[in-house]
Amino acid sequence: MKAVIQRVKRAAVTAGDRSARIGPGLLVLAGLEVGDGEAECRWAAARIAGLRVFEDREGRMNLALAEVGGSILAVSQFTLAGSLARGRRPSFDRALAPELARPLFDLFVACLRAEGCPVQTGFFQEMMEVELVNDGPATFILERNGPTEA
Numbered sequence: 001m002k003a004v005i006q007r008v009k010r011a012a013v014t015a016g017d018r019s020a021r022i023g024p025g026l027l028v029l030a031g032l033e034v035g036d037g038e039a040e041c042r043w044a045a046a047r048i049a050g051l052r053v054f055e056d057r058e059g060r061m062n063l064a065l066a067e068v069g070g071s072i073l074a075v076s077q078f079t080l081a082g083s084l085a086r087g088r089r090p091s092f093d094r095a096l097a098p099e100l101a102r103p104l105f106d107l108f109v110a111c112l113r114a115e116g117c118p119v120q121t122g123f124f125q126e127m128m129e130v131e132l133v134n135d136g137p138a139t140f141i142l143e144r145n146g147p148t149e150a
Helices: 038-050 098-114
Strands: 002-015 018-022 025-031 061-063 071-076 119-121 129-143
Touching: 002 038, 002 071, 018 071, 018 119, 025 038, 038 098, 038 129, 071 098, 098 119
Parallel strands: 025 071, 071 119
Antiparallel strands: 002 018, 002 025, 002 129
């Protein structure tokens, strides 16, 4: 599983006439890959919920989402599993098939909520417009490279 995590002042996602939005918090773009399962979803949710990427009074990244009263906008993004290693067109061979990715993404969101995070979501397997105001900018990449990483 790969995630791009952006600390935001606000973020929104729109698909047709539906939208979801958050104020201050984290925009999480999550890509599920072949071989990912429940363990990766639980691991990523716990890591993201506990990230200390918000500034304290001294301006140091020392506070977690709950400590600042923030929210998460979680968006499934299969293109994170794309490879640019060869040619000029991305290869999506590592992207998990939608019928397998959807329940895992739903589990990931449920795990974030179980960690106490208020979560809004994008719209699975739909074309979306994502808007954000990055705070910092502060952008992080979270990757789990196999079952043994702690």
